[in-house]
Amino acid sequence: MLVFLNDFRVHGDEAEFETAFSSTSDYFRQQPGFVRHRLVRSISEPSCYVNIAEWTDQESFERALRNPAFQEHAVALRKLAASEPRLCAEVMSRAVG
Amino acid sequence: MLVFLNDFRVHGDEAEFETAFSSTSDYFRQQPGFVRHRLVRSISEPSCYVNIAEWTDQESFERALRNPAFQEHAVALRKLAASEPRLCAEVMSRAVG
Numbered sequence: 695m696l697v698f699l700n701d702f703r704v705h706g707d708e709a710e711f712e713t714a715f716s717s718t719s720d721y722f723r724q725q726p727g728f729v730r731h732r733l734v735r736s737i738s739e740p741s742c743y744v745n746i747a748e749w750t751d752q753e754s755f756e757r758a759l760r761n762p763a764f765q766e767h768a769v770a771l772r773k774l775a776a777s778e779p780r781l782c783a784e785v786m787s788r789a790v791g
Numbered sequence: 792m793l794v795f796l797n798d799f800r801v802h803g804d805e806a807e808f809e810t811a812f813s814s815t816s817d818y819f820r821q822q823p824g825f826v827r828h829r830l831v832r833s834i835s836e837p838s839c840y841v842n843i844a845e846w847t848d849q850e851s852f853e854r855a856l857r858n859p860a861f862q863e864h865a866v867a868l869r870k871l872a873a874s875e876p877r878l879c880a881e882v883m884s885r886a887v888g
Contacts, residue, residue: 697829697831697843699831712882712883715883719883719885723886723887728887729886729887730884730885730886730887731884732794732881732883732885733881733882733883733884734794734796734879734880734881734882735879735880735882736877736878736879737849737878737879737880738877738878742877743882744796744877744879746794746843752834780833780835780839781834781835782831782833782841783831783832783834784829784830784831785809785830785831785832786809786812786816786828786829787828787829787830788816788820788827788828788829789820789826789827790820790825790826
Protein backbone atom coordinates (compact mmCIF):
# COMPACT_ATOMS: atom_id res chain seq x y z
CA MET A 695 0.00 0.00 0.00
CA LEU A 696 1.34 3.39 -1.07
CA VAL A 697 0.47 6.35 1.17
CA PHE A 698 0.83 9.76 -0.44
CA LEU A 699 1.03 12.65 2.04
CA ASN A 700 0.77 16.17 0.74
CA ASP A 701 1.18 19.19 3.04
CA PHE A 702 -0.59 22.32 1.80
CA ARG A 703 0.00 25.81 3.12
CA VAL A 704 -2.88 27.89 1.79
CA HIS A 705 -2.10 31.49 0.90
CA GLY A 706 -5.40 32.08 -0.88
CA ASP A 707 -8.93 31.81 0.46
CA GLU A 708 -9.42 28.61 2.47
CA ALA A 709 -13.00 27.93 1.36
CA GLU A 710 -11.85 28.32 -2.24
CA PHE A 711 -9.00 25.87 -1.60
CA GLU A 712 -11.42 23.30 -0.17
CA THR A 713 -13.66 23.67 -3.24
CA ALA A 714 -10.69 23.25 -5.62
CA PHE A 715 -9.48 20.28 -3.60
CA SER A 716 -12.91 18.67 -3.74
CA SER A 717 -12.80 18.87 -7.53
CA THR A 718 -9.28 17.33 -7.54
CA SER A 719 -10.58 14.57 -5.26
CA ASP A 720 -13.36 13.84 -7.80
CA TYR A 721 -10.68 13.44 -10.45
CA PHE A 722 -8.50 11.10 -8.38
CA ARG A 723 -11.25 8.76 -7.25
CA GLN A 724 -11.96 7.89 -10.85
CA GLN A 725 -8.35 6.85 -11.53
CA PRO A 726 -7.25 3.18 -11.47
CA GLY A 727 -5.28 2.37 -8.32
CA PHE A 728 -6.88 5.03 -6.13
CA VAL A 729 -8.17 3.57 -2.84
CA ARG A 730 -9.21 6.50 -0.61
CA HIS A 731 -8.08 9.87 0.67
CA ARG A 732 -8.69 12.16 3.55
CA LEU A 733 -8.07 15.89 3.76
CA VAL A 734 -7.30 17.14 7.29
CA ARG A 735 -6.73 20.66 8.60
CA SER A 736 -4.36 21.70 11.37
CA ILE A 737 -6.21 22.88 14.48
CA SER A 738 -3.47 25.32 15.57
CA GLU A 739 -2.62 26.55 12.02
CA PRO A 740 -5.88 26.60 10.02
CA SER A 741 -4.11 27.59 6.79
CA CYS A 742 -2.28 24.21 6.86
CA TYR A 743 -3.92 21.12 5.41
CA VAL A 744 -2.64 17.61 4.79
CA ASN A 745 -3.99 15.24 2.18
CA ILE A 746 -3.52 11.58 3.10
CA ALA A 747 -4.17 9.38 0.08
CA GLU A 748 -3.92 5.62 -0.37
CA TRP A 749 -3.06 4.04 -3.70
CA THR A 750 -2.59 0.39 -4.56
CA ASP A 751 0.84 1.10 -6.11
CA GLN A 752 3.23 3.87 -7.16
CA GLU A 753 2.82 3.29 -10.91
CA SER A 754 -0.95 3.92 -10.77
CA PHE A 755 -0.39 7.06 -8.72
CA GLU A 756 2.20 8.43 -11.16
CA ARG A 757 -0.01 7.60 -14.13
CA ALA A 758 -2.84 9.66 -12.56
CA LEU A 759 -0.44 12.63 -12.16
CA ARG A 760 0.80 12.38 -15.76
CA ASN A 761 -2.76 12.32 -17.18
CA PRO A 762 -3.37 15.62 -19.03
CA ALA A 763 -6.77 15.87 -17.27
CA PHE A 764 -4.91 16.35 -13.98
CA GLN A 765 -3.13 19.52 -15.12
CA GLU A 766 -6.09 21.89 -14.66
CA HIS A 767 -6.43 20.65 -11.05
CA ALA A 768 -2.72 21.13 -10.41
CA VAL A 769 -2.87 24.68 -11.76
CA ALA A 770 -5.96 25.57 -9.67
CA LEU A 771 -4.39 24.25 -6.45
CA ARG A 772 -1.02 25.93 -7.08
CA LYS A 773 -2.80 29.31 -7.27
CA LEU A 774 -4.14 28.82 -3.76
CA ALA A 775 -1.47 26.87 -1.87
CA ALA A 776 2.14 25.74 -1.73
CA SER A 777 2.50 21.98 -1.37
CA GLU A 778 5.09 19.55 -0.05
CA PRO A 779 4.45 15.98 -1.23
CA ARG A 780 5.85 12.78 0.27
CA LEU A 781 5.49 9.22 -0.94
CA CYS A 782 5.43 6.66 1.86
CA ALA A 783 5.06 2.94 2.38
CA GLU A 784 2.90 1.49 5.15
CA VAL A 785 4.89 -0.07 8.00
CA MET A 786 2.18 -0.81 10.59
CA SER A 787 -1.59 -0.43 10.77
CA ARG A 788 -3.72 -1.19 13.82
CA ALA A 789 -7.25 -0.54 15.00
CA VAL A 790 -8.74 -0.38 18.50
CA GLY A 791 -8.78 -3.53 20.68
CA MET B 792 -12.88 12.91 14.13
CA LEU B 793 -9.47 14.02 15.40
CA VAL B 794 -6.46 13.10 13.26
CA PHE B 795 -3.13 13.20 15.01
CA LEU B 796 -0.12 13.37 12.68
CA ASN B 797 3.34 12.88 14.11
CA ASP B 798 6.46 13.23 11.96
CA PHE B 799 9.44 11.25 13.24
CA ARG B 800 13.02 11.73 12.13
CA VAL B 801 14.89 8.68 13.39
CA HIS B 802 18.50 9.24 14.48
CA GLY B 803 18.82 5.84 16.13
CA ASP B 804 18.43 2.40 14.63
CA GLU B 805 15.31 2.16 12.46
CA ALA B 806 14.42 -1.43 13.37
CA GLU B 807 14.70 -0.45 17.04
CA PHE B 808 12.43 2.54 16.41
CA GLU B 809 9.81 0.32 14.78
CA THR B 810 9.91 -2.07 17.75
CA ALA B 811 9.55 0.81 20.24
CA PHE B 812 6.73 2.26 18.16
CA SER B 813 4.95 -1.07 18.08
CA SER B 814 4.99 -1.15 21.86
CA THR B 815 3.62 2.44 21.98
CA SER B 816 0.92 1.38 19.52
CA ASP B 817 -0.08 -1.46 21.90
CA TYR B 818 -0.45 1.11 24.66
CA PHE B 819 -2.60 3.52 22.60
CA ARG B 820 -5.01 0.95 21.24
CA GLN B 821 -6.07 0.11 24.78
CA GLN B 822 -6.97 3.73 25.57
CA PRO B 823 -10.58 5.03 25.40
CA GLY B 824 -11.16 7.16 22.31
CA PHE B 825 -8.47 5.52 20.15
CA VAL B 826 -9.85 4.44 16.76
CA ARG B 827 -6.88 3.36 14.62
CA HIS B 828 -3.41 4.36 13.52
CA ARG B 829 -1.01 3.76 10.71
CA LEU B 830 2.77 4.19 10.69
CA VAL B 831 4.20 5.05 7.26
CA ARG B 832 7.79 5.49 6.13
CA SER B 833 9.07 7.92 3.52
CA ILE B 834 10.30 6.15 0.37
CA SER B 835 12.90 8.81 -0.49
CA GLU B 836 14.03 9.44 3.14
CA PRO B 837 13.84 6.11 4.98
CA SER B 838 14.75 7.68 8.34
CA CYS B 839 11.47 9.68 8.21
CA TYR B 840 8.25 8.14 9.46
CA VAL B 841 4.79 9.58 9.98
CA ASN B 842 2.23 8.23 12.41
CA ILE B 843 -1.35 8.93 11.36
CA ALA B 844 -3.73 8.27 14.27
CA GLU B 845 -7.48 8.70 14.57
CA TRP B 846 -9.16 9.49 17.87
CA THR B 847 -12.82 10.11 18.59
CA ASP B 848 -12.01 13.42 20.32
CA GLN B 849 -9.18 15.61 21.58
CA GLU B 850 -9.94 15.09 25.29
CA SER B 851 -9.49 11.32 25.02
CA PHE B 852 -6.23 11.78 23.12
CA GLU B 853 -4.85 14.20 25.74
CA ARG B 854 -5.91 11.90 28.57
CA ALA B 855 -3.93 9.07 26.95
CA LEU B 856 -0.82 11.31 26.78
CA ARG B 857 -1.17 12.40 30.43
CA ASN B 858 -1.47 8.81 31.67
CA PRO B 859 1.72 7.95 33.63
CA ALA B 860 1.86 4.61 31.74
CA PHE B 861 2.58 6.59 28.55
CA GLN B 862 5.78 8.14 29.91
CA GLU B 863 8.01 5.10 29.41
CA HIS B 864 6.92 4.96 25.74
CA ALA B 865 7.60 8.68 25.28
CA VAL B 866 11.09 8.29 26.77
CA ALA B 867 11.90 5.25 24.59
CA LEU B 868 10.80 7.02 21.38
CA ARG B 869 12.63 10.26 22.24
CA LYS B 870 15.89 8.31 22.52
CA LEU B 871 15.51 7.15 18.91
CA ALA B 872 13.77 9.99 17.07
CA ALA B 873 12.83 13.66 17.04
CA SER B 874 9.11 14.22 16.55
CA GLU B 875 6.89 16.98 15.24
CA PRO B 876 3.24 16.48 16.23
CA ARG B 877 0.18 18.10 14.65
CA LEU B 878 -3.45 17.86 15.71
CA CYS B 879 -5.88 18.06 12.79
CA ALA B 880 -9.58 17.90 12.11
CA GLU B 881 -11.00 15.94 9.19
CA VAL B 882 -12.33 18.14 6.37
CA MET B 883 -13.09 15.59 3.64
CA SER B 884 -12.89 11.81 3.29
CA ARG B 885 -13.62 9.85 0.12
CA ALA B 886 -13.11 6.36 -1.20
CA VAL B 887 -12.83 5.02 -4.73
CA GLY B 888 -15.89 5.26 -7.02
